[in-house]
Amino acid sequence: MKSVFTRSLILIALSAILCPVAVMTVQFYLAWVALVPLFIATLEAKPRKAFMPGMGFGLVFCAIMLYWMVGLVSDFAGSGGYGIAFYLIALILSGIYFGSLLTGISWLAANDRPAWLKGLLAASLWTVGEWIYSSLLPGMPWFGLFRVSNMVLDNLYAIQIASLSGAFIISFFIVWINYMLAAYVAKRQWKMVAVPLGALLAYMTAGFGMYEANRPSKTTQHLGVALLCDNTPPNVKWDEHSGNELVTNLLKLNNDALATNPDIVLWSEAVVPWTYRNDDDFLAEIRKMAGTAPVTHILGMTTDYSAESIYNSAYVLLPGGGITGRYDKRYPVSMAERPMAFISLPAPAR
Structure with a gap:
């Protein structure tokens, strides 16, 4: 037995x-x-x-x-x-x-x-x-x-x-x-x-x-995507005193991504820890770095939706610099981005 x-x-x-x-x-x-x-x-x-x-x-x-x-x-x-x-x-x-x-x-x-x-x-x-x-x-x-x-x-x-x-x-x-x-x-x-x-x-x-x-034909146009993931520790990303260091790192990564001549630069979720503003100096620099290149940026940022709500969003930055759309995360992470059974993590997780 x-x-x-x-x-x-x-x-x-x-x-x-x-x-x-x-x-x-x-x-x-x-x-x-x-x-x-x-x-x-x-x-x-x-x-x-x-x-x-x-x-x-x-x-x-x-x-x-x-x-x-x-x-x-x-x-x-x-x-x-x-x-x-x-x-x-x-x-x-x-x-x-x-x-x-x-x-x-x-x-x-x-x-x-x-x-x-x-x-x-x-x-x-x-x-x-x-x-x-x-x-x-x-x-x-x-x-x-x-x-x-x-x-x-x-x-x-x-x-x-x-x-x-x-x-x-x-x-x-x-x-x-x-x-x-x-x-x-x-x-x-x-x-x-x-x-x-x-x-x-x-x-x-x-x-x-x-x-x-359904095999793609050899004449099918290929789409080049550069994935930008900063891997910045949360205690650095959410520290208000490390903003300059974070921006410098993100711009360097963006420059490396652009060097691969991609069609799309895909930034990771919430890679930018502050809320979106159309006159953001960081976004202006992203537009400037892209120049006339036909590259689209999909950028993870938060959205100041209301006085009580901040959304985890993705913005589409078209060639030429215009914002064409925004997607808000449909399923926030339980206990982190939204409470679950009255349990939630403290800031900066939320």
């Missing part, structure tokens, strides 16, 4: 490590096996006993995936306590989510159904789960990192099917193939392994066909 428990623990931990590695490093080949150990460990689990393995998986997955959260939130809030609190909240939510997900999958798999059908049901529930937390928690975008579709984003053929119904359908196929593979390997039905491998081959063949059918 102890050896079975230890084996299950090792398998769950293995998946909990493989999944974040596959997501963070975008490992296409790992995507099709990363969940296999987890499913092998929970194939025979009763619904009431599947929650804890799922929670353990979610806790380890989240702990690795969101390791950066403590430092980032601490820097923005100016206190390590906020970073730890954010991290713990994410861990708890992740544990509850994956615990509930594995409970549901175990319930669907409880009947005597063929592995391919159990896999379809498991993949359907997993995909619905991804859609639910994406819809209910739009202000917590880091949970989008848990989508298994992120594992294959570097493969042109694997992502083609997303044009039909978004990234969720990619997650569906990844989970389905992982589940079937786990079921057949666990029962040592080696010949049946051909089923998930065949499904994978069909999936990739369909992606190849979709890509070739």
